[in-house]
Amino acid sequence: MSFLGMPDAAGPPAGHGHFVADQPFPVAAERALADQQLRRNLGHATSTIRRKRAGVVAELPDWAELRTAGAAIKDDVLAHLDEYLEQLEANVTARGGTVHWARDADEANRIVTDLVRVTGSSEVVKVKSMATQEIGLNEALAEAGIQAIETDLAELIVQLGRDRPSHILVPAIHRNRSEIRDIFRAEMAGVDPELSDDPGALAEAARRYLRAKFLSAEVAISGANFAVAETGTLAVVESEGNGRMCLTLPRTLITVLGIEKVVPRWQDLEVFLQLLPRSSTGERMNPYTSMWAGAIEGQAFHLVLLDNGRTATLADPRGRSALRCIRCSACLNVCPVYERTGGHAYGSIYPGPIGAVLSPQLSGLDPANNSLPFASSLCGACFDACPVAIDIPSMLIHLRARVNQANGRTPEALAMAVLARTMARPERWRMVLRLARLTRPLARLRWLARMPGPLSGWLASRDLPRPPRQSLRDWWDAR
Amino acid sequence: MRVALFATCLVDGLFPDVGKATARLLSRLGHSVDFPMSQTCCGQLHVNTGYPENALPLVRNHVQTFDGYDAVVVPSGSCTAAIRHQHAELAEQAGDARLAGQARAVAERTFELSEFLIDRLGVIDVGARYPHRVAYHPTCHSLRLLRVGERPYRLLRAVADLELVELPDAEQCCGFGGTFALKNAAVSSAMLADKLAAIERSGAQFCTAGDASCLMHIGGGLRRRASRVRTLHLAEILATTGGGR
Numbered sequence: 016m017s018f019l020g021m022p023d024a025a026g027p028p029a030g031h032g033h034f035v036a037d038q039p040f041p042v043a044a045e046r047a048l049a050d051q052q053l054r055r056n057l058g059h060a061t062s063t064i065r066r067k068r069a070g071v072v073a074e075l076p077d078w079a080e081l082r083t084a085g086a087a088i089k090d091d092v093l094a095h096l097d098e099y100l101e102q103l104e105a106n107v108t109a110r111g112g113t114v115h116w117a118r119d120a121d122e123a124n125r126i127v128t129d130l131v132r133v134t135g136s137s138e139v140v141k142v143k144s145m146a147t148q149e150i151g152l153n154e155a156l157a158e159a160g161i162q163a164i165e166t167d168l169a170e171l172i173v174q175l176g177r178d179r180p181s182h183i184l185v186p187a188i189h190r191n192r193s194e195i196r197d198i199f200r201a202e203m204a205g206v207d208p209e210l211s212d213d214p215g216a217l218a219e220a221a222r223r224y225l226r227a228k229f230l231s232a233e234v235a236i237s238g239a240n241f242a243v244a245e246t247g248t249l250a251v252v253e254s255e256g257n258g259r260m261c262l263t264l265p266r267t268l269i270t271v272l273g274i275e276k277v278v279p280r281w282q283d284l285e286v287f288l289q290l291l292p293r294s295s296t297g298e299r300m301n302p303y304t305s306m307w308a309g310a311i312e313g314q315a316f317h318l319v320l321l322d323n324g325r326t327a328t329l330a331d332p333r334g335r336s337a338l339r340c341i342r343c344s345a346c347l348n349v350c351p352v353y354e355r356t357g358g359h360a361y362g363s364i365y366p367g368p369i370g371a372v373l374s375p376q377l378s379g380l381d382p383a384n385n386s387l388p389f390a391s392s393l394c395g396a397c398f399d400a401c402p403v404a405i406d407i408p409s410m411l412i413h414l415r416a417r418v419n420q421a422n423g424r425t426p427e428a429l430a431m432a433v434l435a436r437t438m439a440r441p442e443r444w445r446m447v448l449r450l451a452r453l454t455r456p457l458a459r460l461r462w463l464a465r466m467p468g469p470l471s472g473w474l475a476s477r478d479l480p481r482p483p484r485q486s487l488r489d490w491w492d493a494r
Numbered sequence: 495m496r497v498a499l500f501a502t503c504l505v506d507g508l509f510p511d512v513g514k515a516t517a518r519l520l521s522r523l524g525h526s527v528d529f530p531m532s533q534t535c536c537g538q539l540h541v542n543t544g545y546p547e548n549a550l551p552l553v554r555n556h557v558q559t560f561d562g563y564d565a566v567v568v569p570s571g572s573c574t575a576a577i578r579h580q581h582a583e584l585a586e587q588a589g590d591a592r593l594a595g596q597a598r599a600v601a602e603r604t605f606e607l608s609e610f611l612i613d614r615l616g617v618i619d620v621g622a623r624y625p626h627r628v629a630y631h632p633t634c635h636s637l638r639l640l641r642v643g644e645r646p647y648r649l650l651r652a653v654a655d656l657e658l659v660e661l662p663d664a665e666q667c668c669g670f671g672g673t674f675a676l677k678n679a680a681v682s683s684a685m686l687a688d689k690l691a692a693i694e695r696s697g698a699q700f701c702t703a704g705d706a707s708c709l710m711h712i713g714g715g716l717r718r719r720a721s722r723v724r725t726l727h728l729a730e731i732l733a734t735t736g737g738g739r
Contacts, residue, residue, distance in 0.1 A: 472679020
């Protein structure tokens with residue numbers, strides 16, 4: 016262990032998948048900020064859902080206790096993950112399911128692809144799932160000649176638009192209805208070429224398209240919100256009913272589950288089935304909760320347990336509580352940074368505050384993700400909203416330190432060290448404040464904004480304060 | 495009661511009027527205030543930018559400086575939060591249990607200005623008069639790390655002739671965030687733009703808050719826009735005289 020309890024370099028392997036950024040956050044964010052349509056869509060969507068969430072959270076007198084319970088259950092899971100996973104495996108197996116263990120994205124994709132191949136199907140229907148987005152399962156299946164069809168409406172829009180999701184719960188939050196109509200007209204086989212952008216008409220078009228797929232698909236692939244160790248039960252929580260169709264009709268069901276999704280007891284669902292819908296959609300209860308355990312007559316069941324960087328995340332005592340996350344996306348909806356940049360700027364399928372702590376950890380602090388822990392003003396709205404009390408701001412600060420430590424002696428590190436050494440000596444600090452007076456004439460010069468350097472961004476929209484003639488300590492001494 | 499003012503490095507160096515106002519206010523309320531000259535910075539800048547090892551000497555200096563006082567008053571929610579939530583933990587992480595204990599003891603006696611006035615002194619009407627329309631911006635750290643809640647509003651409502659106007663979306667961050675404003679300047683500017691628009695929509699002549707840092711950010715933006723709205727710290731309003739007291 017090093018200075019701040021940081022894990023040693025050698026440890027469980029990093030994950031890989033769609034949680035590594037293509038470009039630094041500030042660059043991607045600046046492009047997103049310029050998109051006025053995106054700003055309007057996001058502002059409208061997040062403020063609506065914020066209001067709904069606040070209403071249904073406030074009406075529960077025991078929300079604080081529920082939140083504490085949710086955090087405690089998850090912490091217990093993380094502390095005994097090995098035991099609960101083996102218990103889950105035993106119970107799923109006892110009920111006729113087959114459990115597979117996948118170290119990383121490649122292994123999980125290979126397992127699922129082989130399982131589909133055995134069935135002889137070249138088409139699978141999918142339930143909305145972050146885990147399969149994370150590992151890029153659809154692309155892996157496509158390489159094997161298998162077409163995966165997303166059946167969640169927003170995921171379908173993203174898939175048909177050859178796009179990437181920009182929100183955990185509302186993956187097409189960046190699209191408006193005329194864009195969706197254009198995507199359907201261009202990409203949806205058999206759609207009415209005169210399709211309007213009326214939301215009802217769009218939903219009906221998707222419904223017709225998907226109904227045929229539900230009825231013909233031999234294989235379904237899902238994720239799961241929860242897996243109960245003591246019973247072997249899997250649970251999917253959804254709004255549209257597409258999940259129910261996928262989970263019940265096909266002859267083969269394959270579920271990819273992040274290993275942190277296990278909960279010990281059936282009773283624990285009582286806590287999470289209250290926390291999740293109120294935090295995510297702002298509903299008291301979601302329309303469909305599907306639960307199943309093992310295989311049933313006429314349907315084979317495979318459970319793929321996915322690590323992909325989770326064990327590595329678990330190794331950091333100050334970062335591991337990110338694994339409490341139940342993917343509700345409340346933190347995205349309250350985040351002032353997310354609201355202005357949208358999800359694509361984060362370069363990961365996990366955007367927003369939780370993405371800024373989860374993506375770097377799952378990827379083993381991949382340097383491409385180094386800007387993510389800094390993509391926050393540390394305003395703390397995420398921590399307040401989180402139903403499992405993940406202290407995201409403190410974790411961001413911890414990850415900033417890990418990033419800086421990995422980066423070594425940068426000019427910034429040097430400047431910060433010099434500043435700290437100066438401030439640790441009051442008399443030196445007094446001299447610095449006296450020297451700062453000399454910059455008084457510069458404070459109002461706006462052409463400074465065009466000079467490169469760390470202040471240029473500040474000066475683009477803000478004036479600098481003019482240093483006073485006398486610091487407080489000099490005034491105090493002289494009075 | 496021996497009371498010390500921890501002015502914060504920002505107030506010391508850039509906004510001395512805030513420190514003077516705090517001292518003036520407390521002395522009017524009957525508490526002479528020390529300004530121990532060995533004070534510098536709480537180290538939050540270093541911790542929050544990811545250089546906790548640099549902050550440790552600053553924590554040590556801070557703890558030594560304020561160890562003997564009954565109360566330490568800070569005109570900043572953010573720095574109070576750093577003292578309360580970061581100092582002892584930093585010392586512990588560095589394996590210095592003695593420093594951690596001292597830091598905890600200092601933190602327990604450290605108050606943000608509105609906390610000190612209401613919780614320690616039991617004062618709401620401080621005798622100030624400020625005949626202007628004022629909007630209060632609840633800074634994120636005073637709001638969510640200290641939970642000062644209604645305290646600043648209660649103090650402002652008791653100021654004679656002050657008209658407290660409602661600030662739309664008051665609890666939205668102004669976009670400062672320390673080095674965030676430099677590292678993510680474009681996003682920070684977008685957040686600031688919305689805050690400035692809300693301030694101007696509120697009809698206020700002055701925007702106040704409990705943190706000089708956020709006010710530096712908001713004030714810099716207002717000045718750039720050539721807005722007529724000015725910023726000033728809560729302490730500066732409360733230090734005015736002519737109220738009922």
